[in-house]
Amino acid sequence: KNYSGTGVSASAAANWEFAPNYKLSIVGSHQQRLPLAQELYANGLHFATNTYEVGNPDLEKESSNNLELGFEYEGAKLDxxxxxxxxxxxxxxxxxxxxxxxxxxxxxxxxxxxxxxxxEAEATYALNDTYKFGVFGDYVRGKIEGENAPRIPAGRLGTKVEADFADGWSGMAEYYHVFNQDKTASYEDETQGYNMVNVGLSYANSIADKNAYRVYFKADNLLDDQVYSHSSFLSNIPQVGRNFTVGVQYDF
Structure with a gap:
């Protein structure tokens, strides 16, 4: 069965700076999404997710009405x-x-x-010209016809330190806790919470004042905690443990 369709999206936003450095915002949108080929025509094993997927050629376009309210403060040191x-x-x-x-x-x-x-919320404070300290968190709930939506990630709360050293050097260290997810859909298991500690160090410069490059090192999950991602089809299989990454980014 062939599929054809047209989707239309529109959005509008308003911002009110009701006091110096303070801003309220509201964003409203209407979005439409056409089904993907996989959602329409899949019929077989998907080895990456260990699922047998069956598409639905009768799917109609998805429509949503969305509203977001925001409150922001931007100061000399505190945001x-x-x-x-x-x-x-x-x-x-x-x-x-x-x-x-x-x-x-x-x-x-x-x-x-x-x-x-x-x-979701975040606050950062510049301790001095080098170090910036922050806290952050986010939470989402999903309901489909009154039942829990599948593969919804758990809430998260954490803190982060960023450093901007001299001569192109910068670094970061963060810790966050992901809570248990017990708001499960059919055939889902609860996933336990975990603690995540990541650090990174990078050096940025340019060659002949033209081609920028960055060399970086990352160490993730330093606690080697068991991580279960509820947003994955493989939520009962642990994600990667302690791991290290070294890379080079070059712009030309």
Whole structure:
């Protein structure tokens, strides 16, 4: 069955600086999304996610009305912002797990009314010209026809230190805690929370004042904690443990 369709999206925003350095914002949008080829025509094993996927050629376009409210402050040393949002979906397209045998899941693409809502916030403070300290957090909930939406990540709360040294050197260190996710959909297991500690160091410069480059080193999950990603089809399989990355970025 061939598919053709047209999607239309529109958005509008308003900002109010009601006092020096303070701003309120509101963003409203209407978005439409056409189904992907995989959502329409899949019929077989997907080895990367260990699922047997069945598409639905009768899917209609997905539509949503979205509202986001924001509050921001930007000072000489202190910055912070908080945003809350709510998304209302008609014909929300998703992969519903309809059967499970061990780690193998049967997934059928379907659509229903849904709503997602959540919040995210961050605050940073410049301790001096070199170091900046911050805290952050985010949380999201998803409901499909009154039931928990599948593969919704758990809430997160953390802190971060960034350093801008002289002569092109910079670094960062962050810690965050991801909470347990017990708001599960059909055939899902609860996922336990975990602690994540990451650090990084980089050096940036340019060659002949033209071609910029950056050399960086990252060390992630230094605690070697067991990490389970609820947003994955493989949420009961641990993610990578302690790991290190060295890289070079070159612009020309």
């Amino acid at each position: 912070y912002h908080a945003h809350i949002y709510h998304n209302w979906f008609d014909d929300y397209i998703y992969g519903a797990t309809t059967a499970r045998n061990g780690n193998l899941r049967g997934v059928e693409y379907t659509q229903d009314k849904a709503r997602f809502y959540g919040a």
